[in-house]
Amino acid sequence: MPVSSASPLPIQLLDLAGQHAPLQAELDAAVRHTLHEAAFIQGPAVATFAQELGAYLGQAHVVPCANGTDALQLALMSLRLPAGTEVIVPAFTYVATLEAAAVLGLQPVPADVLPGTFNLDPAAVEAALTSRTGAIVAVHLFGQCADLEALRTLADRRGVALLEDNAQAIGAQFTTSRGETWWAGTVGEVGTTSFFPSKNLGGFGDGGALFTRDAARAATLRQLANHGQTRKYYHEHIGLNSRLDTLQAALLQVKLRYLPAWTQARQQVAAQYDAALAAVHGLTVPERDPRSTHVFHQYTITVADEPGCREALQQHLAAHGVPSAVYYPMPVHAQPAYAYLGYRAGQFPVAERLCRTVLSLPIHPTLTAEQVSYVAATLAAWAGV
Structure with a gap:
């Protein structure tokens, strides 16, 4: 098949400028409103965006944070796993999936993936499980859910936590053998996402969030993301300083509608x-x-x-x-x-x-x-x- 030497207009791997152009007036208004409010840390837009994203994901609890890697680390911190506990991760993934476990003194254990979907092979996960396993991290790679039903069943049977790295599959859904529809990121004890600019729902800098259907766990995650405190200067746990900027939340509110x-x-x-x-x-x-x-x-x-x-x-x-x-x-x-x-x-x-x-x-x-x-x-x- 012949191909011309010149492509039809410049072809880009990702065209953020073109994607944002029709939204420019709304984005500008969001920036102006945030500047006028001058509540740049934990301003109203952060909570509103969390509520709107949670509604989009079937009424999940959403806890915004600073980036997707922090989200993974906070998810693992919420499990209170002892040092050395094994965490099963895909052998084919971005390094942050392992990094979040390693920096907490946990032991990343890779498991192989399926050749067609590129996602975790449940049989490989089962083979990797030991008495030292504390969690399985399912990465929904490239936009498609891992086998959530098999992994949820396996985690429940073996008494380990299931976490979801949903940085690449925001809005994807999985249909179970019973006909239930599950939103990616909301099936495990905690799901995580990234708002890195190149993501399907990307911000204008770093950002991330955690998802859960457990209100108590959501409260713990909010605490861990805010220096381990529920009120200022009283720290019940060792946490992180991991916040989504108000400006990013305001801009993401606009993009979520699209x-x-x-x-x-x-x-x-x-x-x-x-x-x-x-x-x-x-x-x-x-x-x-x-x-x-x-x-x-x-x-x-x-x-x-x-x-x-x-x-x-x-x-x-x-x-x-x-x-x-x-x-x-x-x-x-x-x-x-x-x-x-x-x-x-x-x-x-x-x-x-x-x-x-x-x-x-x-x-x-x-x-x-x-x-x-x-x-x-x-x-x-x-x-x-």
Whole structure:
């Protein structure tokens, strides 16, 4: 399939400026109102945003905090696990999932993932469980729920906590075998998210939040995020200083109103990619778990596991004006910082293969059908279709 040398308008991996442009008047008004109130720390917008996000997630309790990594750490702190307790995490994830456990003196234990959805393999989790396990952290990677029903059942049967790293799947839903609909991030004892600017619901700087359906746990999380205090200068627990700025909350309030429409736009882009790339040799489109909706934080294909294959494809795409990215190029157990865990190459074969073969394509709400067609044609040309 021939492909023209010039792409239809600049194609970006993420187009925040284009996404924000139609909202500019509302965003400006939110900034002006916050400046006028001058309540920059724990101002009214923080509580209002938490309430609105909780309503969007099926009436969950939402506790805002400073960033997604703090959210993971606070979630683990709320479990009161003894030092050395094992915490099962995916072998294919961003390092923050392990980092939050490690800084608390807990023991991250990687488990392999499923090759199609990239999410935790429940069988691998079960094999990793020991008498020292205190929690399982399910990461809803790239926008799709992990197998929440299997993981919730497994956690309950073994008496361990289930946490959810929902930084990439805000608004995704999982349908159980009983026909129940669960919101991602609200099924475990605690769920977490990030409002890093590139996220589906991203702020204009750092930010994060925790989710729970347990009012008492929500109160504990608020306390832990505020120096362990419920009233000023009286500290009942060791906590963190982890707050969402009022300005970020006010801006996120505006963006939350548009999240459903943006999610639908991402899903339309993904459907167009699916149709256009299904027959392209040497590429595999992302698998959809029929029990989960997919909000497509990333649209991630896999390529042949051959030396230099992915790099050659990236170079071809770049030469034709198509950006791409690799999330993630190294499995967490191979990171130098986690060499002390003692894992070796080959122990998590699926995660290791994914690190060699995944490639994320441009996806965002303002990507046009013409641009998606061009990206697909560029991929097809590389494959010789």
